[in-house]
Amino acid sequence: MTNTHLTAPTRFVEIDGDRFAYRRWGNRKTEQPPLFFLQHFRGGMDHWDPLITDGLSEGREVILFNGRGVASSSGTPRTRIEQMADDAAAVIRALGLNVVDVLGFSLGGFQAQDLTLRHPALVRKLMLLGTGPRGGNPDPDPGVLDAAPRPVPTVEDFLFLFFGRSESARQAGLAFWERRHQRMEQDHASSPAVIQAQIEANMYYLAKLDLKEPFKHLREIKQPTFILNGSNDVMIPTINSWYMAQNIPNAQLFIYPDAGHAAQYQYPERFLKHAIQFLDEE
Amino acid sequence: MTNTHLTAPTRFVEIDGDRFAYRRWGNRKTEQPPLFFLQHFRGGMDHWDPLITDGLSEGREVILFNGRGVASSSGTPRTRIEQMADDAAAVIRALGLNVVDVLGFSLGGFQAQDLTLRHPALVRKLMLLGTGPRGGNPDPDPGVLDAAPRPVPTVEDFLFLFFGRSESARQAGLAFWERRHQRMEQDHASSPAVIQAQIEANMYYLAKLDLKEPFKHLREIKQPTFILNGSNDVMIPTINSWYMAQNIPNAQLFIYPDAGHAAQYQYPERFLKHAIQFLDEE
Numbered sequence: 001m002t003n004t005h006l007t008a009p010t011r012f013v014e015i016d017g018d019r020f021a022y023r024r025w026g027n028r029k030t031e032q033p034p035l036f037f038l039q040h041f042r043g044g045m046d047h048w049d050p051l052i053t054d055g056l057s058e059g060r061e062v063i064l065f066n067g068r069g070v071a072s073s074s075g076t077p078r079t080r081i082e083q084m085a086d087d088a089a090a091v092i093r094a095l096g097l098n099v100v101d102v103l104g105f106s107l108g109g110f111q112a113q114d115l116t117l118r119h120p121a122l123v124r125k126l127m128l129l130g131t132g133p134r135g136g137n138p139d140p141d142p143g144v145l146d147a148a149p150r151p152v153p154t155v156e157d158f159l160f161l162f163f164g165r166s167e168s169a170r171q172a173g174l175a176f177w178e179r180r181h182q183r184m185e186q187d188h189a190s191s192p193a194v195i196q197a198q199i200e201a202n203m204y205y206l207a208k209l210d211l212k213e214p215f216k217h218l219r220e221i222k223q224p225t226f227i228l229n230g231s232n233d234v235m236i237p238t239i240n241s242w243y244m245a246q247n248i249p250n251a252q253l254f255i256y257p258d259a260g261h262a263a264q265y266q267y268p269e270r271f272l273k274h275a276i277q278f279l280d281e282e
Numbered sequence: 283m284t285n286t287h288l289t290a291p292t293r294f295v296e297i298d299g300d301r302f303a304y305r306r307w308g309n310r311k312t313e314q315p316p317l318f319f320l321q322h323f324r325g326g327m328d329h330w331d332p333l334i335t336d337g338l339s340e341g342r343e344v345i346l347f348n349g350r351g352v353a354s355s356s357g358t359p360r361t362r363i364e365q366m367a368d369d370a371a372a373v374i375r376a377l378g379l380n381v382v383d384v385l386g387f388s389l390g391g392f393q394a395q396d397l398t399l400r401h402p403a404l405v406r407k408l409m410l411l412g413t414g415p416r417g418g419n420p421d422p423d424p425g426v427l428d429a430a431p432r433p434v435p436t437v438e439d440f441l442f443l444f445f446g447r448s449e450s451a452r453q454a455g456l457a458f459w460e461r462r463h464q465r466m467e468q469d470h471a472s473s474p475a476v477i478q479a480q481i482e483a484n485m486y487y488l489a490k491l492d493l494k495e496p497f498k499h500l501r502e503i504k505q506p507t508f509i510l511n512g513s514n515d516v517m518i519p520t521i522n523s524w525y526m527a528q529n530i531p532n533a534q535l536f537i538y539p540d541a542g543h544a545a546q547y548q549y550p551e552r553f554l555k556h557a558i559q560f561l562d563e564e
Contacts, residue, residue, distance in 0.1 A: 231527065231535075245513065246513060249539060249540065250539050251513075251539050252536070252538055252539060253513075253535065254534070254536060255527050255535035256534055257527070257530075257533050258532065270559070273559050274559070277556075281552065
């Protein structure tokens with residue numbers, strides 16, 4: 001039987017004493033390398049959208065995982081993005097892979113950029129969703145500081161943080177919320193230590209290393225790159241996607257209307273077509 | 283026999299004493315309304331890309347035309363964008379159509395916006411390529427002021443004005459140049475009077491009508507809108523596409539890398555897929 005987002009078993013790979021949880025399924029009979037997913041702040045394997053992971057898995061394998069200490073992975077949570085990126089590279093290699101496509105969402109997009117810069121030979125194509133560059137514009141909407149770190153986020157927090165403001169955006173958010181809870185066997189939530197460690201990593205990442213040319217490091221990303229955000233991301237301001245697209249030499253930029261941080265979950269069918277076109281392009 | 287870009291006959295429709303040239307072909311057996319094309323500064327029906335017009339014509343009819351006084355159309359060239367937009371509306375109605383999709387490129391994108399604002403019921407969906415809003419950022423690259431008004435533009439002028447700076451961008455530009463010269467029966471070039479009139483129209487269009495909220499008129503565009511530019515448009519700075527996407531409520535923004543004003547001609551296959559997805563979307 002073929003696995004899906006709802007049935008793929010959680011497996012573990014051990015790296016220097018810690019066990020990293022992952023799930024891997026999809027079509028192995030294509031020329032496309034596996035697509036490796038890097039998750040947002042606090043999130044784990046269960047926070048992806050089954051419609052998107054399964055849609056993408058028709059043309060390639062997809063691999064979800066939890067970073068060190070995140071949800072069902074063991075170990076001390078990492079406090080720097082570059083360490084998380086190195087862990088991701090180690091997991092990719094431990095799975096026997098020499099090259100993957102990488103999709104990073106939000107904090108996962110930070111990791112995806114560092115993974116690409118620090119391990120360029122591992123990455124064929126790069127997808128950056130609802131994210132920003134090292135040294136980017138860090139000014140979120142004031143409401144974010146209340147909602148994002150709340151110990152148990154409500155669905156209203158979630159809709160505010162991830163979706164647009166219209167009624168149809170809200171309905172799309174609720175539809176995603178249902179989809180992402182369809183899987184029966186779900187990981188436990190990340191610990192408070194993960195939240196603390198990722199806040200620290202985020203803070204270091206947003207510091208500008210070069211005040212005159214804060215984004216010059218992006219010019220070293222040679223991979224074909226897909227950048228998506230909603231028109232008004234309250235967490236990582238949308239202008240950061242513009243900065244990435246202006247500095248990564250081979251980046252396509254997509255902005256969806258009436259949407260925020262999770263534009264891909266608000267318009268999953270639109271996103272799937274754009275993503276597949278990008279991944280399949282010569 | 284089915285017509286194509288290369289074979290569609292030039293026809294004329296008369297409106298208050300002037301004869302407007304047009305060409306119309308494509309698939310009439312779909313639910314999609316015809317796609318009406320509005321051309322850039324100086325250009326006429328022969329300046330479109332056959333690969334794109336024919337590709338789009340597989341799923342709908344396409345209609346090219348020359349504005350009043352442009353190339354093979356008779357009459358005194360218009361000196362205001364809003365007049366050009368009203369002429370386009372008159373031509374659409376004279377062709378017996380109640381609703382169309384509209385694709386405007388550069389100065390044609392100015393007209394497309396005014397057409398949509400002044401005749402909203404005529405327009406189902408709007409595509410804006412290499413263009414900007416009324417009151418937008420008017421600062422082109424200094425090289426443009428030499429190249430754009432030259433009486434007979436050279437291919438090098440054209441590559442500088444429309445394409446990216448890399449060798450592959452140059453090759454894509456030359457490939458477009460070949461495609462657009464494939465049709466045997468081509469219009470004569472627009473007269474110096476057209477150039478003069480369109481420069482005047484351009485100047486009036488770029489003036490800011492409201493210094494505090496120069497783009498508030500864009501919020502009245504309710505149609506699904508597709509906005510595309512290259513990452514560095516030397517004629518109409520790319521940031522104008524960002525402004526349009528931030529203010530037109532239902533606009534998707536696409537930016538292609540290593541490209542300029544004519545991103546759609548540099549990546550015609552990519553553009554065709556994105557455009558068809560947009561036009562076919564529910």
